[in-house]
Amino acid sequence: MNEIKERVSRALDEQADSIDGATLSRLRQARARALETPPLWQGWRLPLALSAAISLVAALVLLDAHQGQQLPEELLPVSRQLEVMEIINLEVDLELVEELDFYDWLEQQENAGEEA
Amino acid sequence: MQGIFYTVIPESSIETSATTRQQALDRFLAGVERRALVMAEIATSSREEALDLVQESMLAFVRAYANKPEEQWPPLFHRVLQNRIRDWYRRSKVRNRWKAWLGFGDSDDDTDPIQSLPDPRRSTPESELKQADTGKAIVAAVGRLPLRQQQAFMLRTWEGLDVATTARVMGCSQGSVKTHLSRAMQTLRLSLEEYRE
Numbered sequence: 001m002n003e004i005k006e007r008v009s010r011a012l013d014e015q016a017d018s019i020d021g022a023t024l025s026r027l028r029q030a031r032a033r034a035l036e037t038p039p040l041w042q043g044w045r046l047p048l049a050l051s052a053a054i055s056l057v058a059a060l061v062l063l064d065a066h067q068g069q070q071l072p073e074e075l076l077p078v079s080r081q082l083e084v085m086e087i088i089n090l091e092v093d094l095e096l097v098e099e100l101d102f103y104d105w106l107e108q109q110e111n112a113g114e115e116a
Numbered sequence: 117m118q119g120i121f122y123t124v125i126p127e128s129s130i131e132t133s134a135t136t137r138q139q140a141l142d143r144f145l146a147g148v149e150r151r152a153l154v155m156a157e158i159a160t161s162s163r164e165e166a167l168d169l170v171q172e173s174m175l176a177f178v179r180a181y182a183n184k185p186e187e188q189w190p191p192l193f194h195r196v197l198q199n200r201i202r203d204w205y206r207r208s209k210v211r212n213r214w215k216a217w218l219g220f221g222d223s224d225d226d227t228d229p230i231q232s233l234p235d236p237r238r239s240t241p242e243s244e245l246k247q248a249d250t251g252k253a254i255v256a257a258v259g260r261l262p263l264r265q266q267q268a269f270m271l272r273t274w275e276g277l278d279v280a281t282t283a284r285v286m287g288c289s290q291g292s293v294k295t296h297l298s299r300a301m302q303t304l305r306l307s308l309e310e311y312r313e
Contacts, residue, residue: 004304005273011254012274016150026167027149034174035142102195105284106188 141182144189145174152197155270158259159201169204173197194275195285198267205263257307261300264288268296269304 019027149170156166173196181192258266264286271282272293283290 004301004308007308008254008258008269008304009274011251012151012154012258012270014251015255016154019150019153023153023163023167024150027153027170028146030167030171030174031142031145031149033171034145034178035138037175037178102284103184103188103192106191109280110185110187 137182140186141178144186144193145178148190148193149174151274152193154255155197155266156201158255158270159263159266160204161259165204169197169200173200176200190275191277191281191285194271194277198271198285199287201267202263253310254308257304260307261303264292265296265300265303268293269300272297 152170152173153163153166156169157163160166160169173193177189177193177196180196181189184192258269261269267286268282271277271285272279277285279290279293283293286293
């Protein structure tokens with residue numbers, strides 16, 4: 001079985017090493033484009049979402065104060081907290097959310113490795 | 117009285133850190149791009165499709181995970197790439213069904229789109245025997261494996277990921293990884309009899 005693994009790995013290595021110049025150039029371009037992409041936490045989406053959320057919270061607080069209503073301990077009623085969360089969630093990358101479980105697991109693996 | 121303390125990080129230090137990370141990302145992607153292309157090309161049988169998948173994976177990876185520790189990049193990148201390859205297979209399956217329904221192709225009633233997608237290259241062992249290059253024939257044999265077996269084999273054997281990481285990358289159990297790998301090895305052993313050194 002090891003012989004099969006070695007032979008196939010060697011063939012795959014050869015395949016990777018024999019990629020033509022034009023394709024390699026396209027890969028380099030793809031890589032450059034990817035590196036130009038602003039990460040999720042640095043792009044305009046996250047700051048915009050946070051700004052929107054902060055503005056909404058501020059507006060709701062002012063509105064409540066203006067109406068002379070006493071704010072509950074948790075600052076905002078649950079329904080309004082949900083509204084805020086909804087706006088934030090609109091801007092969160094869905095794929096990132098799906099991968100959170102995977103990322104947690106990776107961290108656990110590393111922590112376990114460090115402890116061992 | 118409680119106070120709030122801020123640590124002021126010099127702007128030049130932030131820029132240096134960002135540049136270093138950008139260089140590390142560039143090195144990482146340069147190191148995996150060829151192998152990623154080979155994996156995607158074997159799965160799709162199309163260089164153009166493979167290039168698109170690798171590019172999409174790089175974009176998604178940088179966008180979502182560039183801030184993660186470097187040692188986590190390989191499994192995260194493979195997770196992104198394998199998800200995209202799987203999505204491509206599913207889309208292909210839908211396209212094939214439409215083609216079959218419209219009379220442009222063969223009907224395929226299998227329920228598992230990933231396990232049962234027909235080999236797009238329509239290559240056969242006989243046609244591969246004619247290939248002068250044994251290496252290409254071996255790669256073609258890997259391409260004939262069902263997608264999940266391909267993924268398990270290449271991630272475990274070629275990329276050297278352990279069973280647990282392969283399972284998480286593929287989104288399945290460790291038992292499934294072992295099963296896929298075992299089946300892949302059996303099939304490859306039979307396929308490669310012709311090319312015994």
